[in-house]
Amino acid sequence: xxxxxxxxxxxxxxxxxxxxxxxxxxxxxxxxxxxxxxxxxxxxxxxxxxxxxxxxxxxxxxxxxxxxxxxxxxxxxxxxxxxxxxxxxxxxxxxxxxxxxxxxxxxxxxxxxxxxxxxxxxxxxxxxxxxxxxxxxxxxxxxxxxxxxxxxxxxxxxxxxxxxxxxxxxxxxxxxxxxxxxxxxxxxxxxxxxxxxxxxxxxxxxxxxxxxxxxxxxxxxxxxxxxxxxxxxxxxxxxxxxxxxxxxxxxxxxxxxxxxxxxx
Amino acid sequence: xxxxxxxxxxxxxxxxxxxxxxxxxxxxxxxxxxxxxxxxxxxxxxxxxxxxxxxxxxxxxxxxxxxxxxxxxxxxxxxxxxxxxxxxxxxxxxxxxxxxxxxxxxxxxxxxxxxxxxxxxxxxxxxxxxxxxxxxxxxxxxxxxxxxxxxxxxxxxxxxxxxxxxxxxxxxxxxxxxxxxxxxxxxxxxxxxxxxxxxxxxxxxxxxxxxxxxxxxxxxxxxxxxxxxxxxxxxxxxxxxxxxxxxxxxxxxxxxxxxxxxxxxxxxxxxxxxxxxxxxxxxxxxxxxxxxxxxxxxxxxxxxxxxxxxxxxxxxxxxxxxxxxxxxxxxxxxxxxxxxxxxxxxxxxxxxx
Numbered sequence: 087x088x089x090x091x092x093x094x095x096x097x098x099x100x101x102x103x104x105x106x107x108x109x110x111x112x113x114x115x116x117x118x119x120x121x122x123x124x125x126x127x128x129x130x131x132x133x134x135x136x137x138x139x140x141x142x143x144x145x146x147x148x149x150x151x152x153x154x155x156x157x158x159x160x161x162x163x164x165x166x167x168x169x170x171x172x173x174x175x176x177x178x179x180x181x182x183x184x185x186x187x188x189x190x191x192x193x194x195x196x197x198x199x200x201x202x203x204x205x206x207x208x209x210x211x212x213x214x215x216x217x218x219x220x221x222x223x224x225x226x227x228x229x230x231x232x233x234x235x236x237x238x239x240x241x242x243x244x245x246x247x248x249x250x251x252x253x254x255x256x257x258x259x260x261x262x263x264x265x266x267x268x269x270x271x272x273x274x275x276x277x278x279x280x281x282x283x284x285x286x287x288x289x290x291x292x293x294x295x296x297x298x299x300x301x302x303x304x305x306x307x308x309x310x311x312x313x314x315x316x317x318x319x320x321x322x323x324x325x326x327x328x329x330x331x332x333x334x335x336x337x338x339x340x341x342x343x344x345x346x347x348x349x350x
Numbered sequence: 351x352x353x354x355x356x357x358x359x360x361x362x363x364x365x366x367x368x369x370x371x372x373x374x375x376x377x378x379x380x381x382x383x384x385x386x387x388x389x390x391x392x393x394x395x396x397x398x399x400x401x402x403x404x405x406x407x408x409x410x411x412x413x414x415x416x417x418x419x420x421x422x423x424x425x426x427x428x429x430x431x432x433x434x435x436x437x438x439x440x441x442x443x444x445x446x447x448x449x450x451x452x453x454x455x456x457x458x459x460x461x462x463x464x465x466x467x468x469x470x471x472x473x474x475x476x477x478x479x480x481x482x483x484x485x486x487x488x489x490x491x492x493x494x495x496x497x498x499x500x501x502x503x504x505x506x507x508x509x510x511x512x513x514x515x516x517x518x519x520x521x522x523x524x525x526x527x528x529x530x531x532x533x534x535x536x537x538x539x540x541x542x543x544x545x546x547x548x549x550x551x552x553x554x555x556x557x558x559x560x561x562x563x564x565x566x567x568x569x570x571x572x573x574x575x576x577x578x579x580x581x582x583x584x585x586x587x588x589x590x591x592x593x594x595x596x597x598x599x600x601x602x603x604x605x606x607x608x609x610x611x612x613x614x615x616x617x618x619x620x621x622x623x624x625x626x627x628x629x630x631x632x633x634x635x636x637x638x639x640x641x642x643x644x645x646x647x648x649x650x651x652x653x654x655x656x657x658x659x660x661x662x663x664x665x666x667x668x669x670x671x672x673x674x675x676x677x678x679x680x681x682x683x684x685x686x687x688x689x690x691x692x693x694x695x696x697x698x699x700x701x702x703x
């Protein structure tokens with residue numbers, strides 16, 4: 087069943103940058119990676135899926151219903167978003183930030199109940215933030231802050247998790263942990279869609295890849311179908327060698343030093 | 351320094367007790383000092399006497415009869431309404447400041463950031479100069495004109511920023527532009543004010559001299575209604591303080607909630623300004639201080655800031671009337687005098703920590 091559908095969606099920021107004619111279906115249980123060069127429209131695509139941006143034409147549907155017509159709280163109980171560059175000048179602690187994820191579940195005057203506490207604890211445990219509860223969010227490193235935002239999204243207990251470059255600020259170990267976490271959540275039934283800049287990690291973990299180029303979908307398919315020498319050259323403008331991962335057999339990209347690499 | 355925070359109920363309970371203590375102090379201290387026991391007796395007298403009439407108990411009807419009548423007048427007609435007016439204004443400005451700071455994600459925002467104060471000042475000055483104050487509306491001409499001016503400037507800011515989805519930056523810029531423009535009009539009014547000059551300037555410095563129960567009744571509904579709206583949206587305000595896009599993803603109907611909170615804060619501010627003139631720093635400093643003690647979560651911050659603002663402004667008013675008695679200083683001067691250095695201290699401490 088398609089849980090998230092983009093039907094002939096077009097969008098532009100005041101005519102400057104355009105996404106044109108995007109049609110895409112995400113099925114329940116998918117783990118989809120969106121790849122493409124900088125400025126190709128990956129983040130814009132994610133914001134369209136989340137309903138934050140309104141398409142100029144076409145429709146975005148959540149399980150068949152237009153997302154812009156859904157009640158905000160209802161939508162936030164089903165779809166959580168980990169976005170980039172969230173910062174606040176106020177001294178929220180890590181735990182307070184994660185508890186904000188319960189907002190769409192809580193009544194106006196009601197306090198948090200045992201169910202809310204459980205969801206927060208689980209989110210903290212999954213992101214290994216239990217020791218960070220009273221740390222100030224604004225003083226965390228980029229990677230730690232990223233994990234807090236993932237924990238906040240998990241506290242929403244969503245059916246669908248959308249992530250915008252969740253591994254950007256993370257070192258190798260935390261990158262792997264983040265991907266392992268996404269894969270684990272996906273196995274538990276959460277549909278995951280992530281904008282990714284690391285093509286090799288995307289190929290290792292995602293079930294499906296969407297390659298974007300200049301505001302259009304270039305190709306959609308399994309990692310084996312998408313990660314080919316021709317596609318990478320066409321999308322990223324890079325001449326690369328493709329090999330099989332020695333353990334899991336997924337395609338891996340090797341850059342070829344000395345050969346021209348232009349992002350056009 | 352980790353975010354170690356006092357419990358919300360603890361902070362509020364302490365502040366509520368402090369508020370009660372300050373109320374008694376403000377009512378007792380002055381040119382005529384009145385002992386605490388007598389203050390309590392005087393305040394208890396009206397309800398006890400009324401009850402005595404209903405239940406036909408002559409002894410109750412004479413309750414407090416041993417206290418000088420002038421004392422009862424000083425407490426019930428002068429100091430109590432004045433102190434309560436100061437407390438309500440302090441609570442209003444602190445609540446409005448907390449809300450504006452959260453909404454604009456800017457710890458330096460204050461209740462006057464959208465031009466409510468400049469509009470109110472223009473309204474009040476216009477009322478004084480046109481002599482409206484001595485006509486049909488009597489004593490209420492100035493508060494009403496100030497209120498109308500404050501709301502008028504907000505409407506202007508809101509509609510100027512309206513094109514383009516009311517971005518935060520757009521609202522702030524429109525607020526600055528409108529404030530500057532109204533400031534010029536105010537200067538012009540002051541230039542032509544002649545004999546009313548002192549009255550206009552005094553109003554702009556803020557004060558509670560001669561405020562009575564009608565002023566209390568005028569501001570209370572706005573404080574209750576506006577405060578309820580803010581508390582109603584307290585969790586959403588947390589999300590907005592993290593960022594509008596993030597708030598959207600957390601299920602906040604951003605435009606609607608923002609609009610409601612802006613209007614709530616502006617109405618509460620306009621009502622406060624209209625009864626006492628311009629009093630600065632309360633709405634900026636008090637939310638800051640409370641956040642340092644109790645953290646930025648608005649379900650805790652809003653009630654604590656309201657109580658702390660009430661305490662702060664009542665004390666400032668007390669200082670204003672006793673420091674150079676029988677001369678009365680403008681309260682706005684006291685709050686700026688105390689608030690300015692305190693604010694610097696907070697900023698320095700924050701940077702060091």
